[in-house]
Amino acid sequence: MKTRKYLLPVAAAGVLALSLSACGGGGSSSGGGGGNSGGGDAAANMDGRGPITYVQGKDNSNVVRPLIEKWNAAHPNEKVTFKEQTDQADQQHDDLVQNFQAKNANYDVVSVDVVWTAEFAAKGWLQPLKDKMALDTSGMLKPTLDAASYKGTLYAAPESSDGGILYYRKDLVPTPPKTWDEMMSMCSIAKSNNMGCYAGQFSKYEGLTVNASEAINSAGGSVLDKDGKPSLTTDDAKAGLGNLAKAYADGNIPKEAITYKEEESRQAFQDGKLLFLRNWPYVYNLATTEGSSKVKDVLGMTALPGKSGPGASSLGGHSAGMSVYSKNKATALDFMKFLTTEETQKFFATQGSLAPVLTKLYDDKDLVAKLPYLPVLKTSIENAVPRPVTPFYPAVSKAIQDNAYSAIKGEKAVDAALSDMQKSIETQSK
Numbered sequence: 001m002k003t004r005k006y007l008l009p010v011a012a013a014g015v016l017a018l019s020l021s022a023c024g025g026g027g028s029s030s031g032g033g034g035g036n037s038g039g040g041d042a043a044a045n046m047d048g049r050g051p052i053t054y055v056q057g058k059d060n061s062n063v064v065r066p067l068i069e070k071w072n073a074a075h076p077n078e079k080v081t082f083k084e085q086t087d088q089a090d091q092q093h094d095d096l097v098q099n100f101q102a103k104n105a106n107y108d109v110v111s112v113d114v115v116w117t118a119e120f121a122a123k124g125w126l127q128p129l130k131d132k133m134a135l136d137t138s139g140m141l142k143p144t145l146d147a148a149s150y151k152g153t154l155y156a157a158p159e160s161s162d163g164g165i166l167y168y169r170k171d172l173v174p175t176p177p178k179t180w181d182e183m184m185s186m187c188s189i190a191k192s193n194n195m196g197c198y199a200g201q202f203s204k205y206e207g208l209t210v211n212a213s214e215a216i217n218s219a220g221g222s223v224l225d226k227d228g229k230p231s232l233t234t235d236d237a238k239a240g241l242g243n244l245a246k247a248y249a250d251g252n253i254p255k256e257a258i259t260y261k262e263e264e265s266r267q268a269f270q271d272g273k274l275l276f277l278r279n280w281p282y283v284y285n286l287a288t289t290e291g292s293s294k295v296k297d298v299l300g301m302t303a304l305p306g307k308s309g310p311g312a313s314s315l316g317g318h319s320a321g322m323s324v325y326s327k328n329k330a331t332a333l334d335f336m337k338f339l340t341t342e343e344t345q346k347f348f349a350t351q352g353s354l355a356p357v358l359t360k361l362y363d364d365k366d367l368v369a370k371l372p373y374l375p376v377l378k379t380s381i382e383n384a385v386p387r388p389v390t391p392f393y394p395a396v397s398k399a400i401q402d403n404a405y406s407a408i409k410g411e412k413a414v415d416a417a418l419s420d421m422q423k424s425i426e427t428q429s430k
């Protein structure tokens with residue numbers, strides 16, 4: 001089982017901050033990791049009010065538009081326009097980087113995946129949320145605050161958290177598995193029902209970094225050790241990635257799952273093609289409300305399986321960051337505050353089954369009555385392991401994705417894939 005040492009606050013303890021020097025490959029942009037070279041003027045336009053744009057990935061659960069309509073009705077002179085990106089994390093990232101590099105004043109408030117905070121903050125693209133621009137963060141889940149901070153400063157407003165959930169078919173699996181081995185032993189049920197057994201997200205993109213890290217963490221390993229150095233050549237890491245490679249080879253993970261991102265895997269599960277699915281909480285709402293869903297009444301949700309008990313999710317989630325290039329920062333800040341109110345957070349939870357960033361909502365009786373999985377989700381998030389915190393995250397993630405992909409497909413031995421991952425991440429620190 002995952003030890004709790006990685007659950008220490010990242011910003012305070014520096015436990016997970018990857019120990020990289022300032023000259024790694026940091027995606028396409030130039031500039032050091034520590035300074036604000038190339039960044040905009042954080043002191044400018046702080047009192048600016050007027051129309052703004054909010055940029056976010058595909059609104060799978062249709063929560064953003066109704067929320068913006070509500071805001072716009074109350075703020076006719078400070079209307080928000082929604083710029084919707086694709087549903088792929090990597091494309092969302094690249095679009096933001098390009099627009100920050102172009103100093104686009106019209107990307108006022110942007111949705112920042114927890115793994116991009118360090119990079120965007122180090123580049124000087126995000127307005128620090130302090131002093132005049134401070135946000136009331138009392139009552140927010142600590143992991144979401146840590147993930148929105150860099151070097152002790154808050155750079156974005158936590159908007160929704162995310163923790164991995166194991167979805168399963170209650171009609172076919174009376175008692176959900178607690179361990180990976182138990183889950184694999186239940187794959188005979190899938191076979192006799194002519195369906196695939198397990199899938200997560202194994203396409204080569206950020207989702208695979210999430211899934212490969214979870215496999216490693218859940219087997220007792222870790223991507224980084226407690227000093228922030230890569231620790232991928234351990235027996236536990238090998239067992240974790242090995243679990244995915246073996247299941248893919250023997251068919252317990254169906255072959256088509258190598259192309260799955262979140263949405264394809266959700267669709268397969270909703271179509272009745274999978275017994276178990278690893279995915280984020282947003283699936284609950286769509287799987288129980290979409291007319292075509294075959295799992296509406298048989299949807300089970302439990303913790304990800306681990307080695308000898310529950311496993312450890314990768315911490316996911318998004319925060320709303322303000323571009324330093326925005327001309328209307330006062331409006332942007334008000335809109336960010338609006339995203340974090342109790343009312344908005346409840347709306348995200350009930351309409352889209354998104355994970356709230358306010359701790360108390362997980363124990364709110366009315367909400368738990370409507371969303372019975374909230375306690376499972378709270379545990380998932382509290383025990384979740386952050387992905388490496390570094391301004392050079394894209395390069396680190398690529399090393400994990402590329403090697404995990406080859407190992408799962410059987411094109412590279414698990415051992416070799418892990419030591420290549422290790423070397424590649426170490427190279428970033430040279």
Ligand code: GLC
Pocket residue numbers: 089113114115161162206207210262280315316317318
């Ligand atoms: C979800 C998570 C995010 C993660 C992404 C990977 O959107 O919230 O943190 O990086 O999935 O696809």
